[in-house]
Amino acid sequence: MPVPISATLGMLGDNLRKRRSALPLGRRVSTAWARGLDLPHGGSTVLYTGQMWQMVPAINAMSRQLSKYENSRLTGLFGFARTLNRLVNLTPLLARTKASERRAYNERLRNIVRLLRAAGVEFGYLYADDVYAGGLAHDEGLDRALEEHARWVWEVFRRNGVRRVITVDPHTTNMLRSVFPKLVPGFSLEVRSYLEVLAEKRLTARAPLERTATIHDSCVYARYENVVEPPRTLLAGAGVRLAEPELSGKMTFCCGGPIEMLFPGKSSEVATKRINQLKAVDSRVVTACPLCYANLSRAAPSDVEIHDISDYLVEAYCPVEA
Amino acid sequence: MKTDPTFVDTLRLGGEFDARMCMNCGVCTALCPLGLEILPRKLFRRVLLGDHTAVEGQETTIFSCLLCRLCEQNCPGGVHIAENVRTLRTYLNREVHGLAEA
Numbered sequence: 001m002p003v004p005i006s007a008t009l010g011m012l013g014d015n016l017r018k019r020r021s022a023l024p025l026g027r028r029v030s031t032a033w034a035r036g037l038d039l040p041h042g043g044s045t046v047l048y049t050g051q052m053w054q055m056v057p058a059i060n061a062m063s064r065q066l067s068k069y070e071n072s073r074l075t076g077l078f079g080f081a082r083t084l085n086r087l088v089n090l091t092p093l094l095a096r097t098k099a100s101e102r103r104a105y106n107e108r109l110r111n112i113v114r115l116l117r118a119a120g121v122e123f124g125y126l127y128a129d130d131v132y133a134g135g136l137a138h139d140e141g142l143d144r145a146l147e148e149h150a151r152w153v154w155e156v157f158r159r160n161g162v163r164r165v166i167t168v169d170p171h172t173t174n175m176l177r178s179v180f181p182k183l184v185p186g187f188s189l190e191v192r193s194y195l196e197v198l199a200e201k202r203l204t205a206r207a208p209l210e211r212t213a214t215i216h217d218s219c220v221y222a223r224y225e226n227v228v229e230p231p232r233t234l235l236a237g238a239g240v241r242l243a244e245p246e247l248s249g250k251m252t253f254c255c256g257g258p259i260e261m262l263f264p265g266k267s268s269e270v271a272t273k274r275i276n277q278l279k280a281v282d283s284r285v286v287t288a289c290p291l292c293y294a295n296l297s298r299a300a301p302s303d304v305e306i307h308d309i310s311d312y313l314v315e316a317y318c319p320v321e322a
Numbered sequence: 323m324k325t326d327p328t329f330v331d332t333l334r335l336g337g338e339f340d341a342r343m344c345m346n347c348g349v350c351t352a353l354c355p356l357g358l359e360i361l362p363r364k365l366f367r368r369v370l371l372g373d374h375t376a377v378e379g380q381e382t383t384i385f386s387c388l389l390c391r392l393c394e395q396n397c398p399g400g401v402h403i404a405e406n407v408r409t410l411r412t413y414l415n416r417e418v419h420g421l422a423e424a
Contacts, residue, residue, distance in 0.1 A: 005381065143412045223390070223395055253390075254355050259386055259388060270356065273355065
């Protein structure tokens with residue numbers, strides 16, 4: 001049997017309403033990345049993670065489980081799981097993550113902090129109030145739960161006196177910049193992706209990379225939020241010679257990520273198609289979205305390297321002093 | 323086929339649905355990474371005619387859509403395809419999945 005849509009989405013809606021997240025991670029896990037960085041608490045400009053990078057290890061674990069269950073009789077238990085999940089948060093059980101994997105993903109957020117600091121940008125972080133924006137509920141058409149959640153998120157920002165946010169992924173950027181203003185009366189925040197913020201600064205690469213790579217544009221950055229040039233400007237400045245795949249920029253091809261929860265098999269077919277398009281150009285692929293990164297990494301053969309853009313940018317703009 | 327002229331209005335309770343500019347040219351289908359054959363052009367036409375059983379019978383297709391907008395980027399009619407698909411999901415969640423409260 002396929003993954004049952006109604007029980008799975010029901011669980012997602014229950015989580016959002018009851019625990020304020022698609023995959024409730026708990027405060028310790030979602031804020032661990034900031035340890036030792038001395039980020040000021042709050043302020044009018046904040047770096048808003050929307051918990052997306054922190055969620056990827058749990059998404060990976062969930063996806064491994066779901067691809068096992070897809071087309072097995074175990075999917076019959078999803079209704080029961082939904083009932084149980086109302087009482088107990090099943091996320092830590094269904095999506096067990098390794099500390100080493102969490103550290104690797106958290107490092108991307110630390111990269112972003114280093115880059116913004118190198119560019120002289122001042123910002124705070126909301127710690128426990130750095131909440132999930134609700135992107136998955138929006139995609140799946142769980143609009144009632146999403147509206148309630150969006151109003152709550154806006155209240156969290158208002159309570160903290162936030163006026164500007166710097167986002168770290170396309171999905172959260174889209175939710176805050178394009179979706180929330182339609183859902184929440186009076187919603188008003190200046191929302192910019194860290195790539196847009198950095199591309200406007202005149203950063204000089206202290207250790208130019210002198211390498212070739214290709215780029216995979218996120219559909220949401222390119223087609224929803226018109227973020228096409230900033231990653232290219234930053235990579236060019238970092239010394240990366242980019243070769244564009246046949247489908248790129250506004251014509252980019254999806255990584256398959258958006259359907260990995262309900263249709264893991266089809267999702268990985270799309271990822272494989274994309275990998276083949278990318279590797280025809282270069283064996284090094286740069287992504288700018290945690291979900292693209294995770295989905296393409298799972299589909300990539302060993303001779304294709306997937307890198308988050310922040311890894312390259314930190315290496316060039318903020319090299320560790322020898 | 324049973325048609326219901328009020329169906330689009332019911333659908334619009336949950337969001338935007340506008341496919342009047344669709345001329346069934348098929349660019350969307352040709353570009354779709356999943357090769358979804360019925361979505362959007364055929365299904366949208368059925369929706370405009372008020373054939374709600376067609377929507378209910380295409381649940382898998384409606385939830386498979388990547389919302390990647392490659393079709394929309396190239397739609398000569400400028401149809402907001404991804405938003406229409408989201409509205410169909412909202413309808414199915416409300417009317418079929420018993421997730422009205424979600």
